[in-house]
Amino acid sequence: xxxxxxxxQRFTRDQIEAFMTRCFAASGMPDADAATVANLMAEGxxxxxxxxxxxxxxxxxxxxxxxxxxxxxxxxxEKERTAMALVDGDNGMGHLVVHRAAEVAIEKAxxxxxxxxxxxxxxxxxxxxxxxxxxxxHDMIGLYVAVGSANHLPPWxxxxxxxxxxxxxxxVPADKEDSIVLDMATTVTSYGKVKVYAQRGIEMPEGWMVxxxxxxxxxxxxxxxxxxxxxxxxxxxxxxxxxxxxxxTLNGAHFGKNVVDMNADAASxxxxxxxxxxxxxxxxxxxxxxxxxxxxxxAEMHGSPTLPGVERVRLPGEGTHAAYADRTANGIPxxxxxxxxLARVADDLSxxxxx
Amino acid sequence: xxxxxxxxQRFTRDQIEAFMTRCFAASGMPDADAATVANLMAEGxxxxxxxxxxxxxxxxxxxxxxxxxxxxxxxxxEKERTAMALVDGDNGMGHLVVHRAAEVAIEKAxxxxxxxxxxxxxxxxxxxxxxxxxxxxHDMIGLYVAVGSANHLPPWxxxxxxxxxxxxxxxVPADKEDSIVLDMATTVTSYGKVKVYAQRGIEMPEGWMVxxxxxxxxxxxxxxxxxxxxxxxxxxxxxxxxxxxxxxTLNGAHFGKNVVDMNADAASxxxxxxxxxxxxxxxxxxxxxxxxxxxxxxAEMHGSPTLPGVERVRLPGEGTHAAYADRTANGIPxxxxxxxxLARVADDLSxxxxx
Numbered sequence: 001x002x003x004x005x006x007x008x009q010r011f012t013r014d015q016i017e018a019f020m021t022r023c024f025a026a027s028g029m030p031d032a033d034a035a036t037v038a039n040l041m042a043e044g045x046x047x048x049x050x051x052x053x054x055x056x057x058x059x060x061x062x063x064x065x066x067x068x069x070x071x072x073x074x075x076x077x078e079k080e081r082t083a084m085a086l087v088d089g090d091n092g093m094g095h096l097v098v099h100r101a102a103e104v105a106i107e108k109a110x111x112x113x114x115x116x117x118x119x120x121x122x123x124x125x126x127x128x129x130x131x132x133x134x135x136x137x138h139d140m141i142g143l144y145v146a147v148g149s150a151n152h153l154p155p156w157x158x159x160x161x162x163x164x165x166x167x168x169x170x171x172v173p174a175d176k177e178d179s180i181v182l183d184m185a186t187t188v189t190s191y192g193k194v195k196v197y198a199q200r201g202i203e204m205p206e207g208w209m210v211x212x213x214x215x216x217x218x219x220x221x222x223x224x225x226x227x228x229x230x231x232x233x234x235x236x237x238x239x240x241x242x243x244x245x246x247x248x249t250l251n252g253a254h255f256g257k258n259v260v261d262m263n264a265d266a267a268s269x270x271x272x273x274x275x276x277x278x279x280x281x282x283x284x285x286x287x288x289x290x291x292x293x294x295x296x297x298x299a300e301m302h303g304s305p306t307l308p309g310v311e312r313v314r315l316p317g318e319g320t321h322a323a324y325a326d327r328t329a330n331g332i333p334x335x336x337x338x339x340x341x342l343a344r345v346a347d348d349l350s351x352x353x354x355x
Numbered sequence: 356x357x358x359x360x361x362x363x364q365r366f367t368r369d370q371i372e373a374f375m376t377r378c379f380a381a382s383g384m385p386d387a388d389a390a391t392v393a394n395l396m397a398e399g400x401x402x403x404x405x406x407x408x409x410x411x412x413x414x415x416x417x418x419x420x421x422x423x424x425x426x427x428x429x430x431x432x433e434k435e436r437t438a439m440a441l442v443d444g445d446n447g448m449g450h451l452v453v454h455r456a457a458e459v460a461i462e463k464a465x466x467x468x469x470x471x472x473x474x475x476x477x478x479x480x481x482x483x484x485x486x487x488x489x490x491x492x493h494d495m496i497g498l499y500v501a502v503g504s505a506n507h508l509p510p511w512x513x514x515x516x517x518x519x520x521x522x523x524x525x526x527v528p529a530d531k532e533d534s535i536v537l538d539m540a541t542t543v544t545s546y547g548k549v550k551v552y553a554q555r556g557i558e559m560p561e562g563w564m565v566x567x568x569x570x571x572x573x574x575x576x577x578x579x580x581x582x583x584x585x586x587x588x589x590x591x592x593x594x595x596x597x598x599x600x601x602x603x604t605l606n607g608a609h610f611g612k613n614v615v616d617m618n619a620d621a622a623s624x625x626x627x628x629x630x631x632x633x634x635x636x637x638x639x640x641x642x643x644x645x646x647x648x649x650x651x652x653x654a655e656m657h658g659s660p661t662l663p664g665v666e667r668v669r670l671p672g673e674g675t676h677a678a679y680a681d682r683t684a685n686g687i688p689x690x691x692x693x694x695x696x697l698a699r700v701a702d703d704l705s706x707x708x709x710x
Contacts, residue, residue: 231588249652
């Protein structure tokens with residue numbers, strides 16, 4: 001595929017998936033698990049979540065090498081009732097564990113109407129929207145919440161980073177319109193985005209971070225002296241806290257001080273917590289009617305007049321739908337530095353390089 | 356009770372509850388329902404939610420008089436499965452309908468582990484935390500979401516108020532510490548607070564509202580020319596939208612353009628939608644262990660060093676616990692203008708005045 005203007009080369013989803021599959025298989029994972037994780041990661045890339053797809057491969061392979069992930073986990077239901085389950089991820093890759101949780105929740109919601117599956121001993125699972133989207137094929141609404149894998153957020157007014165960006169993703173099916181997919185952190189920006197600004201030497205806008213004095217911090221190179229800001233101040237802090245309790249504490253997973261920074265420590269189990277909630281639309285109303293009404297809601301939002309300088313109102317998820325269409329047609333763009341990293345990973349594992 | 360410095364008189368909860376009970380009974384509600392609504396409203400006052408308790412009585416009585424509420428609703432389960440129900444509120448007062456929904460959800464969660472009850476044909480139900488708190492006595496986590504009763508929020512970048520402040524409340528039990536109670540709108544501030552600023556002629560801080568040009572609006576007297584801002588910009592818009600779909604659309608309740616402004620129209624049924632989610636902690640882990648771990652989370656947050664000028668880190672709900680203690684000891688403070696309104700309501704209904 002042709003190189004993009006900004007030093008990007010594009011690869012098909014199949015190429016990327018096959019490459020990641022051979023990397024995971026060469027790292028000791030069973031073939032089927034390797035293929036599942038590769039598929040879910042490539043789906044993240046298709047959705048345009050560039051920091052949560054193949055970009056993570058070198059880090060994940062490093063953790064497998066250091067014993068930070070269990071390559072052959074025995075993922076099992078530890079407790080269950082009609083409408084819930086608690087799943088032990090046995091320190092397997094988060095993608096496998098969350099995928100399993102979503103399957104169990106969707107299956108239970110078919111009869112119970114609604115089902116909630118909590119996880120412990122899981123790990124970072126990549127792009128949250130990949131999992132909330134799993135409910136759509138079953139005419140369900142999917143909701144996924146995770147304890148983030150590194151603490152960069154202090155409680156409101158505090159200076160100790162006790163919380164993560166604890167994200168939520170919700171997918172709602174529509175009829176003729178694209179599904180609505182909200183996939184957001186409870187902080188104004190992600191720490192990953194701050195790192196990109198630091199790398200490129202760009203100043204951050206006010207409101208993303210505060211410095212040690214509580215004043216605005218805009219110099220991204222000084223990010224480690226400051227703190228991320230939650231959305232809506234105390235409200236985002238409250239959401240990050242509640243999501244952490246629901247996805248972490250309730251499942252016996254880490255939350256707060258005992259969260260392991262995945263990037264700083266490649267060997268310790270993270271005991272990551274997540275939960276998945278599936279809502280079966282047909283239990284509430286005719287699915288076709290519901291989808292038509294979601295179309296109507298979307299049309300209302302699109303029909304709103306706009307503020308000066310705003311071309312049109314968008315729905316959550318429009319960016320991911322556009323990325324999916326572009327990448328289906330043109331492939332997934334990968335920057336040269338990442339390609340060099342991936343080549344090193346391939347050589348280390350003695351597998352064929354990407355392409 | 357003694358008058359406060361700022362023209363407040365304090366009344367006991369019993370006095371306030373008895374007064375509201377006689378007002379509702381005199382407005383055609385059955386005695387038991389009148390007492391239930393009065394109890395739930397007084398609970399809002401005890402929690403310090405001054406704009407969501409007895410403050411609302413004159414408006415509610417007005418709606419009952421105008422036929423906007425059904426005084427004798429037949430609240431019934433329309434659809435149900437093991438872990439869900441859809442309840443038809445029959446245009447009864449929202450307090451009755453949401454209280455019933457919470458009871459049904461809690462009952463179902465006892466066996467199913469988790470249960471979700473959606474509502475349509477409900478109405479404004481007062482302070483959200485009153486309902487999420489109902490789960491605490493059952494060692495459950497309660498989560499409540501409502502479609503707000505007037506649209507003051509445009510979609511992000513838009514200028515048509517298609518959304519409300521669609522709030523969420525979540526209550527989590529602790530052991531020795533006070534429970535965590537997050538009770539928040541998805542907007543930076545509420546329209547009620549803006550009205551108070553306008554009344555008092557105080558300038559609003561930047562970030563609460565924008566004017567018709569998209570720039571900051573700080574003159575509260577011009578609020579009707581501008582728009583509320585969602586928390587975290589597009590993120591808060593996304594949350595308000597998703598909460599509206601889950602609490603409104605999914606239940607066949609109004610959401611978007613068809614939301615009825617309760618304050619502008621006292622006669623039309625609002626078809627308000629809400630949902631209640633009960634999570635049974637014992638399905639996941641030992642309840643005592645969970646509560647101890649929540650205590651530990653609270654201690655961690657309290658232990659955080661603070662930014663300059665911040666005395667200490669607080670947990671969501673601390674303000675309501677303090678208000679509850681104060682009002683239990685000293686009574687509920689009511690301002691003179693409200694007392695005059697309440698006296699008029701009493702005289703109109705030929706019932707004894709408050710006191």
